[in-house]
Amino acid sequence: MRGKRATARRPAGPPARLQLRWLAHARSGDKGNTANVGLIALEPSLYPLLVTQVTAARVARHFRGMVSRVERFELPNLNALNFLLHDALDGGGTISLKTDAQGKVYSTALLRMEIPVPFAVARQARPKRSAG
Amino acid sequence: MSRVVRVAAGQGFWGDWLEAPVRQVQGGPIDYLMMDYLAEVTMSIMQKQKSRDPAAGYARDFVPAMERILPDLAAKGIRVTSNAGGVNPRGCAEAVLETARRLGLGGRIRVGLVTGDDILDRLDKLLARGHELRDLDTGRPLSDIRARVRSANVYLGMAPVVEALGAGADIVITGRVTDTGLTLGPLAHELGWGADDWDRIAAGTVAGHIIECGAQASGGNLLKDWQRVRGLERVGFPVVEMSADGTFVVTKHPGTGGVVNVASVTEQLVYEMGDPRSYITPDGIADFTTIRLRQQGKDRVQVSGIKGAPRTGMLKVSIAYFYGYKAVGTLVYAWPDAFAKARAADLVLRARLRDLGLEFEQVLTEFVGVDATHGRLAGKPDPDAPEVQLRIGVRARERAPVERFTREIAPLVLTGPPSVTGFAGGRPAVEEIVAYWPALVDRREIEPHVRVEILTA
Numbered sequence: 200m201r202g203k204r205a206t207a208r209r210p211a212g213p214p215a216r217l218q219l220r221w222l223a224h225a226r227s228g229d230k231g232n233t234a235n236v237g238l239i240a241l242e243p244s245l246y247p248l249l250v251t252q253v254t255a256a257r258v259a260r261h262f263r264g265m266v267s268r269v270e271r272f273e274l275p276n277l278n279a280l281n282f283l284l285h286d287a288l289d290g291g292g293t294i295s296l297k298t299d300a301q302g303k304v305y306s307t308a309l310l311r312m313e314i315p316v317p318f319a320v321a322r323q324a325r326p327k328r329s330a331g
Numbered sequence: 332m333s334r335v336v337r338v339a340a341g342q343g344f345w346g347d348w349l350e351a352p353v354r355q356v357q358g359g360p361i362d363y364l365m366m367d368y369l370a371e372v373t374m375s376i377m378q379k380q381k382s383r384d385p386a387a388g389y390a391r392d393f394v395p396a397m398e399r400i401l402p403d404l405a406a407k408g409i410r411v412t413s414n415a416g417g418v419n420p421r422g423c424a425e426a427v428l429e430t431a432r433r434l435g436l437g438g439r440i441r442v443g444l445v446t447g448d449d450i451l452d453r454l455d456k457l458l459a460r461g462h463e464l465r466d467l468d469t470g471r472p473l474s475d476i477r478a479r480v481r482s483a484n485v486y487l488g489m490a491p492v493v494e495a496l497g498a499g500a501d502i503v504i505t506g507r508v509t510d511t512g513l514t515l516g517p518l519a520h521e522l523g524w525g526a527d528d529w530d531r532i533a534a535g536t537v538a539g540h541i542i543e544c545g546a547q548a549s550g551g552n553l554l555k556d557w558q559r560v561r562g563l564e565r566v567g568f569p570v571v572e573m574s575a576d577g578t579f580v581v582t583k584h585p586g587t588g589g590v591v592n593v594a595s596v597t598e599q600l601v602y603e604m605g606d607p608r609s610y611i612t613p614d615g616i617a618d619f620t621t622i623r624l625r626q627q628g629k630d631r632v633q634v635s636g637i638k639g640a641p642r643t644g645m646l647k648v649s650i651a652y653f654y655g656y657k658a659v660g661t662l663v664y665a666w667p668d669a670f671a672k673a674r675a676a677d678l679v680l681r682a683r684l685r686d687l688g689l690e691f692e693q694v695l696t697e698f699v700g701v702d703a704t705h706g707r708l709a710g711k712p713d714p715d716a717p718e719v720q721l722r723i724g725v726r727a728r729e730r731a732p733v734e735r736f737t738r739e740i741a742p743l744v745l746t747g748p749p750s751v752t753g754f755a756g757g758r759p760a761v762e763e764i765v766a767y768w769p770a771l772v773d774r775r776e777i778e779p780h781v782r783v784e785i786l787t788a
Contacts, residue, residue, distance in 0.1 A: 224555040224594065228603035231371070231468045231769065237601020239594070241555065265706050272607050274620050276636075277597050281604050289695060292372045292767045294654060296695040296724030298703040301372075306554070308705045 215321035216313045222324055223249060225306035232291035234266075234302030236309045239279040245324070246278040252314040258282055261312045282309070335572040335579075336521040338363040338514050338538070341411075343545025343568075345373055345390045351545060351568045352396050356403045358584035361570060363517040364404075366393065366413035367510045367543045374507065375651035375765035377417040378482040388419030394426045397502070401431055404501065405439055411502040412492055412513040418482055420446055420506045424786055427502060431788035440788045443500025445491040447781030448484045448507040450648065450772075457776060464648060464770040473770065479653040481765055485777050486647045488613030489535075490526065492516025494783045507649055511539030511612050514571065522575045526614070533617035533639025534577030536610065540617075541581055541599050541634070542569045548581060548599040549630075550589025555598070562588020567630075578635040580627060591630040609640070613647075613774070616640040646777055650768035655692065656733040658761050659724040660740035661699075663753030670712040672748040673698055673721040679747050680723060683739055689732040697722045720753065726764070733761050 219225075219238070222245050227236040238253060240246040255271040262269065267286035274281060288302055289295040299305065316324070339361040341352035345368040355364055368390040381388030393415035404411065416423040424444045431440040450457065454477070457464065464473035473480070484507035493516050495503045503516070515535035518524065524531045541548050548569045550560045567587025573579040583591050600619060604610070607619035616639060623636040664672040677696045684694070697703040699720035701712040712719070725736045737758045744751055 224598065226552070226554065226598040226602050229371075230603060230605060231767065233468075235601070235604050237598070237604055239555075239597050239601065261708070265708075272604075274601075274607050276620055276622055277600060277624065279597060279601055281601055281607055283605065289693065290726075290766075293375060293764050294657075294726070294766050296657060296659060296693060296726055298697055298699065298722065304704045308708050311705065311708050 214315040214317050217316045217321050217324060218310065219253065219312050219314065220310040222316070223310065225310055227302050227304065227306035229288060229291055229302040232286055232288050234284045234287040234305040236282045236284065236306045237279055238282065238309060239277065241324070243278050245320070246275065248314070248316060248320065249280055253280060253312070255282070258309065258312070261309070262287070335574055336363070336518055337361045337570055337572050338365050338517055338542070339570045340542035340545045340568045341366045341396070342368060343543065343547060344368065344370055345392065347545050349392065349396065353399050354584070354587070355568055355570070356400045356407070356409060358567070358587060359570070361409055362521070364409055364411045365513045365517075365542065366396070366411060366415060367513055368393065368413065368415045369417065369507065369510070371649065371767050374418060374482060374484055374649050375767060377419070378651050379763065379765055381418050382481065386422055389417040389423035390415040393423060394430055397427050398430045398434065401434055401436055401440065405436055410496065410500070410517070412516055413503065414505045414508045414510070414513060416504045416506045418449065418484065418506065420444055420504050424504045427504065428786055428788040437788045441499055441501050442786045442788070443495025443498065443503040444784045444786055445487070445495060445503065445505035445508060445781070447491070447777070448487050448505070449482070450485055450777070451480070451483045454480065454483055457772065462772055462776065464650070464772065467769045467771065473650065473768065476652045476768065480650055481653060482651040484649050485772060486613055486649065487781060488512045489516040489519055491781050491783050493520045495785070496520040498783065498785050500785055509612050510543035511536045512614060514539030514542060515614060518573050522573065527641070529615050529639035529641055530637060531577040532615040534579065534637040535573065536612050536614060536617045536639070537619070537622060537634065537637050538571045538573060538579050540610070541596060542571055544599060544602065545569070546589060547602065548595055549583045549591050550595055553590070553595050553598060555594040560590050564588060577637060578633065581632045581634060582630055591632055593624045593626055593632055596624055596632045596634070611643065613642065615642045644774055645771040646774045648770045648772050650770060651765050652768055654764040654766035655726060655728040656730045656761055657724060657726040657764055658733050658737050658759045659722060660737065660759040661720055661722045661753065662740065662743060662751050663718050663720050664748065665750040665752065666715065666717045668714070669716050669719040669750070670698060670701055670714070672750055673719045675748040676721055676743055676751070677723060680739060680743060684736065687735060689735055691725045691727045691732055693726040695724045730761060737761060
C-alpha cells in the first residue's frame with residue numbers, strides 16, 4: 200500500500216495511483232482459449248475514468264506474457280467495459296492444465312491493475328477499512 | 332395486459348445445488364422451471380460417459396430432481412424445460428417417464444423429447460457436401476481431426492421447445508438446445524411472440540442469459556460488497572417475470588437468501604460475454620448495449636429497452652474430439668521457506684522427467700498460495716507463508732509419458748526437499764482429454780432433421 204499516506208496528506212496536485220479494486224467490480228468467464236473480463240464501475244460517476252484509463256493497450260501491458268491480444272468493448276448502459284483476453288487459458292476447456300482453466304478469476308487479476316486517478320476520487324474511492 | 336410469465340432457474344450447470352429446483356417449485360409462484368445443465372465442456376464429458384455405458388450420456392442429477400418435484404409440478408401445473416438430455420436425450424426422457432410411473436403419475440406427465448441436434452452420423456455427408464466445419468478459434472478444417480471426433484451437436488434454439496410446449500409437453504427434454512432457448516421457448520410460447528419479433532426475441536434471450544447460471548445472478552459469486560450478501564446457505568435462485576412487451580423483472584422467492592440488485596444482474600450480464608452489440612444465438616441477435624437496469628424494489632431489478640436483430644443463417648456446432656492425455660499432481664510444502672522448497676521440488680521433478688526422456692506437449696507448474704491464479708501479477712511470494720502447494724500438470728498426445736509422470740510425484744516425498752505432506756490421495760489419475768471444437772453450419776442442413784416427440788408415462 201505504498202502511496203496511501205503520501206496521497207492522503209496531499210490536498211491536490213498530481214493524481215494518485217489506485218488499484219482498480221477500489222473503482223470497479225468484475226466477473227470473468229471463458230470461450231475456448233479466450234477469457235473475458237467484464238469490468239463494472241462501482242459508481243456510475245467512475246465509469247468515464249475507466250473508459251479513459253483502462254484501455255485495451257494498458258490491459259494488454261498489464262497481462263503481458265499471459266495473453267496474446269486484448270480487445271475492449273464499451274457498455275455505457277451498464278457502466279461496464281468488456282475485455283477479451285486471447286490465448287489466456289493454456290488451451291482452455293478440458294485441454295488446459297491451469298487451476299483457472301476456465302478463467303473464472305481472471306477478473307480479480309485485472310482488479311490488481313493501477314490507474315492514475317484524481318486525488319479527490321482516490322480519497323472517495325478507497326474505504327477507510329478494507330472491504331473489497 | 333399486465334400478465335407476466337414466470338420462468339425460474341432450477342440449475343445453472345451440471346453439479347449445481349440439488350435443493351434449488353425443489354425450492355423454486357415450492358417457494359413461490361412460477362410457471363416454468365428452467366434447468367440448464369450444459370457448458371462447453373459438459374458435452375465432451377457426457378460423451379466420454381456414454382462411450383463407457385450406452386445408457387449414460389445425460390445429466391443424471393435431473394432424474395432424482397424430477398422425482399422430488401414431479402408431484403408438485405403436476406399439482407401446480409408447472410412445466411419444465413431442460414437440456415439435461417446431453418448426448419442421450421432419449422435415455423434421459425425414458426428415465427423420467429419411468430420415475431413418473433413409479434410415483435403413480437402414469438398418464439399425467441407428458442415428456443417432449445427434442446432430437447436432431449446430434450449430427451455425428453451425418454458428419455461425413457456434410458463434409459462431402461463442402462461444409463468444412465472449421466474451428467471458429469483456429470480456422471482449421473474439421474478434416475484435420477475427423478478420425479478423432481467423438482460427438483457433434485448443433486446448438487438448437489427455441490423452436491423445438493416452443494413446438495413441444497405447443498403439443499402439450501409438461502417436461503421438455505433436449506440435447507444441445509442453447510441455455511437461453513430454454514427460457515426463451517416458454518416465453519415465446521406463452522406470450523405469442525413471433526420468431527421474427529427480434530426485439531422480444533432479444534429480450535427473452537437476455538432474460539435467459541441472466542438466469543442460465545442460476546444463483547450467479549442472485550448473490551452467488553457476487554464480488555461487489557460480497558461480505559454484505561446474507562443468507563447464501565439458503566440462496567434464492569433467480570426468477571424472471573416477463574411481460575408481453577419484452578420488459579421483465581429479475582427477482583427471487585421471498586424469504587430466500589442472496590440478493591438481486593443491479594450489481595448482481597450486471598455481473599451476470601457480462602459473464603462469458605463477447606462483443607456486447609451482437610450476442611448471437613440461433614434465435615436472433617441481442618444488443619447488450621441497449622439493456623437498461625433499474626432497481627424496482629428489494630430484490631427486484633427491472634430490465635428494459637432491449638433491441639435485437641435478425642438471426643443469422645448459420646448454427647453453431649459443438650464438436651468433441653479426442654485430444655490426448657493429462658494428469659495433475661500436487662504436494663504441500665510447509666514453513667519455513669515453503670515456497671523455496673516447493674520450487675526446488677519442481678526443479679527436481681522436471682529434471683527427472685527430462686532424464687527419463689519423456690516428451691510432453693506442456694508441463695505447467697503453479698504454486699497454489701503464490702501464483703496459481705494471478706501468475707506474475709501476484710508479486711513477490713510471502714517468505715513466511717505457512718504452506719505452499721506445488722501443483723504440476725502435464726499433457727501429451729500419448730498416454731505413456733503421462734502415466735509415467737503420475738509415478739514421479741510420490742517419490743518426491745522421500746527423495747526431495749523437506750517438510751512435504753498432502754499426498755493422501757495417492758497417485759494422480761491419467762485423464763483422457765476430449766476437447767472442444769466449435770464450428771458453424773448452415774441451418775438449412777440441420778432444421779429439417781429436428782424432431783419433437785411427445786411421450787407419455
